[in-house]
Amino acid sequence: MPEPTNPPVIMGNVPGSYALGVFRDRHPILVRQVRDALPYPPDRLRALDRLLDEVVRDVMEPLPASAHDHDAWAEWGRGRFGGRWVDVPFLWGESYFYRKVLEATGYFGDGPWRGVDPFGPVKQAELHGTAVDDELAGLDRAATLAQEEQATGVLLGSLWGNRADLSHAITATGEGERVAELVVDDSALLWSLLGDRPAGKVCLVADNAGRELLPDLVLIDHLLERGLAAEVVLHVKPQPYFVSDATPADVAAALRRLTAAPGQAGKVGGRLWQAMGTGRLALRAHPFACAPLPYTDMPDDLRADFASASLTITKGDLNYRRLAGDRFWPPATPFAAVTAYFPGPVVALRTLKSDVLVGVGERTTAALDAAGRPWRTTGTHAMIQGRP
Numbered sequence: 001m002p003e004p005t006n007p008p009v010i011m012g013n014v015p016g017s018y019a020l021g022v023f024r025d026r027h028p029i030l031v032r033q034v035r036d037a038l039p040y041p042p043d044r045l046r047a048l049d050r051l052l053d054e055v056v057r058d059v060m061e062p063l064p065a066s067a068h069d070h071d072a073w074a075e076w077g078r079g080r081f082g083g084r085w086v087d088v089p090f091l092w093g094e095s096y097f098y099r100k101v102l103e104a105t106g107y108f109g110d111g112p113w114r115g116v117d118p119f120g121p122v123k124q125a126e127l128h129g130t131a132v133d134d135e136l137a138g139l140d141r142a143a144t145l146a147q148e149e150q151a152t153g154v155l156l157g158s159l160w161g162n163r164a165d166l167s168h169a170i171t172a173t174g175e176g177e178r179v180a181e182l183v184v185d186d187s188a189l190l191w192s193l194l195g196d197r198p199a200g201k202v203c204l205v206a207d208n209a210g211r212e213l214l215p216d217l218v219l220i221d222h223l224l225e226r227g228l229a230a231e232v233v234l235h236v237k238p239q240p241y242f243v244s245d246a247t248p249a250d251v252a253a254a255l256r257r258l259t260a261a262p263g264q265a266g267k268v269g270g271r272l273w274q275a276m277g278t279g280r281l282a283l284r285a286h287p288f289a290c291a292p293l294p295y296t297d298m299p300d301d302l303r304a305d306f307a308s309a310s311l312t313i314t315k316g317d318l319n320y321r322r323l324a325g326d327r328f329w330p331p332a333t334p335f336a337a338v339t340a341y342f343p344g345p346v347v348a349l350r351t352l353k354s355d356v357l358v359g360v361g362e363r364t365t366a367a368l369d370a371a372g373r374p375w376r377t378t379g380t381h382a383m384i385q386g387r388p
């Protein structure tokens, strides 16, 4: 398949765009929420106030020279510091924003706030909420279904779990109703990639913790139990990112939540706990997971990991942006062409929360546009999109 010509990168400064709204509206709210979420001391509060001032004045400052990753960001951000936040690529600016939040809260510092997740309170509230009780109880009902329906159920559970994204929720106007008909449905391809060959390694590149990670774990259990995967590598973020992105601590918390639950949920939790102990389920938190770069730039060790998998499943909107490239692709551009660089079969499970879209025919986009309600950035629509 010929390589498509790269269209423009999505920048933060396009008037009226989704990206501009994230910089102008979401980021200041988020800094205020972080400031109020934990009892920070004066020096951390001052640092958070400086960050708020920086994003409101819209002048991007570099990391302090003492930051452990100062040099990497200085290189990635060459020519950008001192300029406006909105004038950088959307993906780059958002990544840097989350890095600056961690700097302000002292996450990497030498003081007592080292390693304290600034988004911990919202993640914990969600994980221990009653909505999760209901969703876990649903697993008992699902266990009575026929095998094929169970498979569809675990896949759709993981897919729609992506709506549980606490960064999107900050500026979303209510949880729009989900549209059951998928914009793209390559689920048959996904099952055939898993079932038509001896079980191998599956990489699942996770997105959000809590209400998304729990159904991801249920999917992983399904793959291991049904012999569709011999082993699973669960990729998470090495540090807090995009509010609710899953870290190793969040995986541990989700497994504890599962094992403490009654019925099927508890059984799933017990099996996965054991799988972690034997290495059939491995955790990986590669630094590249929080880099402001698309997957085309992935380092060799990560490439080798994906290359040795019989399937990589990526979760969520941000992973989709990094997989396809955060660009204004004409929606009909084939998914297989833009992901040809990826070192193995890949399937993306995503609810649509940003402008990146490929592999969707003109008729479909025209019909969705004609329906007269926003669909590309609201999280109401979803897709399962892959290539062998």
Ligand SMILES: O=P(O)(O)OC[C@@]1(O)O[C@H](CO)[C@@H](O)[C@@H]1O
Pocket (backbone or CB within 6 Å): 022, 094, 162, 165, 167, 168, 207, 208, 242, 315, 316, 317, 318, 319, 321, 351, 353, 354
């Ligand atoms: O990766 P996720 O959790 O599905 O979505 C991340 C997200 O909330 O962040 C970006 C905007 O800030 C969008 O890509 C998307 O809405």
